[in-house]
Amino acid sequence: MDEMFTKSMARNIFYGGTVFFFLLFLALTFDTMGVVPSRDNHENLTPTVIAGKTLWEENNCIGCHTLLGEGAYFAPELGNVYVRFGNSTEAIKGFIKSRPKDGIPGRRSMPQFNFTDEELEQLAQFLKYTSEINTSNWPPNIMG
Amino acid sequence: MEYQSQAVAKYYFTAAIGLFVGQILFGLIIGLQYVVGDFLFPEIPFNVARMVHTNLLIVWLLFGFMGAAYYLIPEEAERELYSPALAILMFWIFLVAGALTILGYLLVPYSTLADLTMNELWPTMGREFLEQPTITKLGIVVVALAFVFNVGMTVLQGRKTVINLVLMIGLVGLAVFFLFAFHNPSDLVQDKFWWWWTVHLWVEGVWELILGSILAFVLIKTTGVDREVIEKWLYIIIAMTLITGIIGTGHHYYWIGTPEYWQWWGSIFSAMEPIPFFMMTVFAFTMVNKRKRDHPNKVAVLWALGTGVMAFLGAGVWGFLHTLAPVNYFTHGTQITAAHGHMAFYGAYVMVVLAIISYAMPIIRGRAANSNKAQVMEMWSFWLMTVSIVFITLFLTAAGILQTWLQRISDTPMTFMAAQDQIAIFYWMREFAGVVFLIGLIVYIMSFFVSEEDEMNA
Structure with missing residues (x-):
């Protein structure tokens, strides 16, 4: 220099x-x-949603999924899953509940977590809350 | 070796390489799970294996940084380490705590681990890269503080050089920014915002200071270029790192609920983040060209040059590829991110740790450099691992471009899983490149066991 x-x-x-x-x-x-x-939808941060966030963390959901684009890239984006599932918490709960214990031969499958109905509701409400955060219109489309 | 206490680095380097092997084995497992979805399911689900893969990477790089500090700080400070006994004690504490944590991941469901470690008292688990139980995080803080104290006292009582000063700033920064790992607000936007204060300000901030100082040390030793010249380069490189990288944090704040002005701040400053990496490449090559001696340890010089080039490509070029907000809108959270992550971590941090190991280990083992045969073998491992990581990155980039198109841009967008099926061929090729990487790593380890009959003395 x-x-x-x-x-x-x-x-x-x-x-x-x-x-x-x-x-x-x-x-x-x-x-x-x-x-x-x-922008952060904190007005909907109810005790149920907070419990859902804890469940999200204590089951390491981020180890496969992305949430608002951050996480692992092995399973679908969940920041907008509530919208993708037709604005339905019931559809989210139904999906989580129906995962086969031993997986699907040859394919990726979400584990069966054996959540109680209360826990399912908490998780679904957490994902609904997340979908209502103002993310500057991300993701680009419904597919996440 | 000028100071006996530098030998504690050997423990750290040995553990680093051992954990590196574990990281790669779990990388191959998750790479295969991408295409054979039920591989090891439900015994080792993807999330567990990935957590082991990424956590082992972080831990072995930390072992590498600590080993590097224990080796170079006494030499720079021109005195023995403040407390070699403390360094050995912390080594065992860190290794045992790390091993128990990994075993915890593998042996019980993650939610059980959260219960066993009483995560509810201070919930910090379940966030990417910071999955460790809170008790492990506290252990990391204790080890980091004892380590910073030990090397800090050595510097304080010895010669202060730019290299050990910059290394100390990097290490103190590492300890300080880790504290944000304990801050986990219920508000998801806040959670994500502060999470980056550990993750980004580590890898695109203070870790680069550690990288710069280790690289400068290896270059001073192997090229014999005047310290004044090297220190000037080091200052200007790390200046550019922090001038661009601190505000560059903004490139993570585009789509997580944070204000939209971050799209401007993040794009402009992170677009300049390749500059310090480019300077690092120029720095390494210029110093080697201006060398005043031909050091017998050729392979250490090769690793040092490789660090400059691969850090620029992986962190610089592949980072720039998707850092501008209008591009990132489409690529955020796809295989493009994975591609960048692999080459950036390898090029910047893996290679600089292997450079200091390559330089220091022969000296700790009582010779200036390894035999020609051992060096040639290590050079083979350099090329096998480096070329494999280039291919892993290219295959993941191809996968990412296709994924972005099929899932987000096409007029008839596919679901995530449908798009994944379409790009499976690239995951297979990535896995093949990963196997070659493992072969390179095996060759690397074998190079340590080549007999020293035709030892070279310099």
């Missing part, structure tokens, strides 16, 4: 740049926290 460009100049760019852009990131984060409540 050019002799005119010294190590201390490089060091100052590192410290100055890092501090400046981290502060900018904090400012944007602060602003985001103000905007998120108008």
Whole structure:
């Protein structure tokens, strides 16, 4: 590199740049926290939905599915599954309940989790809540 | 080896390679499950095997980073490690905790593991990459703090160089940003927002500082280029990393309920994230061209050059491919992401850890470099693994483009599973490339056992 460009100049760019852009990131984060409540559907964050989120986590659903595009890419997107299933929590519950214990020969299959009716309702309500988050019109179509 | 305590790195490097093997075996299992859906079902369902695959990757890279720090910090600080005993103790704690966690994943259903570890007291489980039980996460914090204390004291009481300073900033950042793993709001948008403070600010932030300093160390040692020159490069590379990468976090905030201005911030800044990686490639090649000595450890230099090139391709080019919001709208959460993930992790982090292992292990074992025969074997492993990862990435990219088209763009969009059936051929080819990767890894391990009859002394 050019002799005119010294190590201390490089060091100052590192410290100055890092501090400046981290502060900018904090400012944007602060602003985001103000905007998120108008988009995150928190008014529907009922105890049932929160219990559904816990079930979602404690059964590692993210290990196969994506949720709002994040997760594993082995099984369908579930951020809009409520809409894909015809705005029906019953259809979601029916699907989860009907998974064969030993899978489907040669094909991917969701495990049978033996959820109670109450747990099924919690999961379905969590997925309904998720589908109502304002995601800037993502996914592009109903298929997820 | 200049300082006896550098030898603790050997424990960490050995464990890293062992866990690497486990990671690849589970990678092959989930790769096969993509096309033979009932393989090992229901004994080892996909979600469990994938969790083992990704968690082993993270843990073995952490072992690699720690080993690298224990090796290079005493040498840079020009003194013995503050406490070798603490380093050994933390090694065993980390290894046993890691092994128990993996066994927990494999032996009981995940929900049972959540119950056994009392996840309800402080729910942190079940989020991608952060699946570890809360108690394991607390263990990681303890190990990280003891580790940062140990190397930090060594630096404080010794010579401060840019390399050990940058490494320390990276390691402290690693520990600090991991704390966001304990923050799990019920609000899904908030949950996802803060999750990235660990995940993105690790791999596209502080980990790159660790990467840069390890690479700079290996280049100083193998090329003999003046430290002033190398340190200047290191500063400017990591400056560009954080200037682009911190706001670049925004490329994860397009479609998760966060404000739409992130589409601008994220696109513009993450489009510049390839710059530091490109500079890293130029840096590595320039230093090797300007070398003042011909180090006998040729294969360590090969890994160092490979890190620059593959990190630029995997993290830089394949990241750019889908980082602009209008593109990401269609590719988000498809095999394109998987393609990028594989080459970026291999090119940036796997290769730099293998570079420092390649440089340091012969010295720890009492020689400047391995025999020519062992080095040639290791070079074979370099090419087998690197070419396989290139093909894995290309096949997954092809799968991702088709998936995006069939499922999201076509006038008659298919369901997810129908599209998956259409692209199965690429999953088969990926699996084949994965088997070649495993062969490369076996050759790599065999290179450690080549006898040293025609040992080279420099």
